[in-house]
Amino acid sequence: MLKIGVIGGGAAGFFAAIHAAKNGADVTIYEKTNKILSKVKISGGGRCNVTHAAFQVSKLIKNYPRGANFLKKAFKQFQVKDTVEWFESRGVKLKIEADGRMFPISDESQSIIDALSREAEILGVKVLLKSPVHKIEKNGDGFLLYLNERTTNVDRLIVTTGGSPKLESYKILADLGHTIEAPIPSLFTFNSPDAELRKLPGISVPDAYVRLEGTKLAYQGPLLITHWGISGPAVLKLSAFGAHWLHDHSYRANAHIRWNAALKEEEIRNELQTYKHKHPKRKVVSHQLFDLPKRLWEHLIDKSDISNSNTWMDINKKQINSLEQQIFCYILHVRGKTTFKEEFVTAGGVKLSEVDPTTMESRLVQHLYFAGEVLDLDGITGGFNFQAAWTTGFIAGVSPNLKI
Numbered sequence: 001m002l003k004i005g006v007i008g009g010g011a012a013g014f015f016a017a018i019h020a021a022k023n024g025a026d027v028t029i030y031e032k033t034n035k036i037l038s039k040v041k042i043s044g045g046g047r048c049n050v051t052h053a054a055f056q057v058s059k060l061i062k063n064y065p066r067g068a069n070f071l072k073k074a075f076k077q078f079q080v081k082d083t084v085e086w087f088e089s090r091g092v093k094l095k096i097e098a099d100g101r102m103f104p105i106s107d108e109s110q111s112i113i114d115a116l117s118r119e120a121e122i123l124g125v126k127v128l129l130k131s132p133v134h135k136i137e138k139n140g141d142g143f144l145l146y147l148n149e150r151t152t153n154v155d156r157l158i159v160t161t162g163g164s165p166k167l168e169s170y171k172i173l174a175d176l177g178h179t180i181e182a183p184i185p186s187l188f189t190f191n192s193p194d195a196e197l198r199k200l201p202g203i204s205v206p207d208a209y210v211r212l213e214g215t216k217l218a219y220q221g222p223l224l225i226t227h228w229g230i231s232g233p234a235v236l237k238l239s240a241f242g243a244h245w246l247h248d249h250s251y252r253a254n255a256h257i258r259w260n261a262a263l264k265e266e267e268i269r270n271e272l273q274t275y276k277h278k279h280p281k282r283k284v285v286s287h288q289l290f291d292l293p294k295r296l297w298e299h300l301i302d303k304s305d306i307s308n309s310n311t312w313m314d315i316n317k318k319q320i321n322s323l324e325q326q327i328f329c330y331i332l333h334v335r336g337k338t339t340f341k342e343e344f345v346t347a348g349g350v351k352l353s354e355v356d357p358t359t360m361e362s363r364l365v366q367h368l369y370f371a372g373e374v375l376d377l378d379g380i381t382g383g384f385n386f387q388a389a390w391t392t393g394f395i396a397g398v399s400p401n402l403k404i
Contacts, residue, residue, distance in 0.1 A: 134148075163349060193228070350375050
């Protein structure tokens with residue numbers, strides 16, 4: 001019986017272990033902490049955003065700032081519909097929310113944990129907690145793993161240790177000859193410590209457009225004003241696609257915000273002029289336009305040097321132009337990012353050119369396989385990172401048995 005070791009007890013690790021065991025291997029998961037599937041537990045606010053309803057591969061791959069071409073080949077073997085079928089055939093029905101995210105109908109991440117744990121147990125997968133692997137040595141066709149107080153041999157090795165903000169976390173893989181793309185943050189919110197906007201925490205708009213000045217990097221979607229700056233899907237997605245650019249610029253940038261993504265500049269200008277003509281005696285501050293929240297409208301009025309007592313007939317062309325710009329191209333000075341959160345991901349990891357996307361096997365070390373965020377691939381928020389974990393985990397799990 002083929003003896004397979006899986007380093008890491010997360011989503012990719014369990015999925016790889018299950019599929020390796022299903023094909024007849026003797027599988028052991030080595031998890032360094034005292035918990036399994038901890039990221040599954042906390043994801044989606046404890047509901048677990050299992051995947052995303054992007055059932056066409058061509059649409060699915062557009063959500064990966066890094067690794068899209070690599071995953072395009074992998075998704076031919078296991079994609080969203082396969083994920084849905086796998087969980088539903090094990091009693092976990094999934095639902096699609098308005099934004100395309102998919103969750104268990106229970107709204108409990110424990111449903112996903114139970115399904116994975118139960119399947120692993122049925123197939124005889126052994127799970128060793130508090131078992132960090134400190135060193136890996138090639139040993140003939142297999143590997144020698146150095147644990148805390150002992151060593152063990154495996155015939156095949158699947159590494160699913162996840163992403164890490166620290167380069168030294170990848171040392172055992174670098175020692176095997178693999179190139180590690182230095183990890184940097186992805187999916188973070190923008191800090192703006194001096195911005196007046198921070199006085200409006202909790203205010204949100206459903207569809208903003210945010211662009212980084214001097215680049216083509218832009219994203220639209222819901223935006224939330226926070227105590228420290230701005231957040232929400234539009235910002236998180238922009239941070240993922242702009243991860244390297246923002247890192248290279250020390251997280252100092254100007255973000256241009258259009259508070260309603262559907263509006264063109266000329267439409268804003270015409271609407272303001274029309275309203276001024278129709279309602280000259282109304283106070284500007286009293287009737288917000290463009291479906292903007294009242295407190296945000298008041299803030300934009302103030303930024304345009306328009307007082308609370310000014311009527312539309314009182315304000316001049318310069319003030320109108322300023323208001324137009326505050327609505328269409330509000331400039332926020334980004335001066336940092338939020339710290340890492342458990343649920344967020346890193347860009348970086350094992351260089352993809354050194355891994356075969358059709359088998360997840362190392363091109364450098366025979367019988368060594370990878371899955372999940374340990375690879376230099378990452379998705380935006382919305383279930384895409386889990387889908388990459390299921391897909392790469394599946395392939396890494398079935399591949400060793402095909403090469404006995």
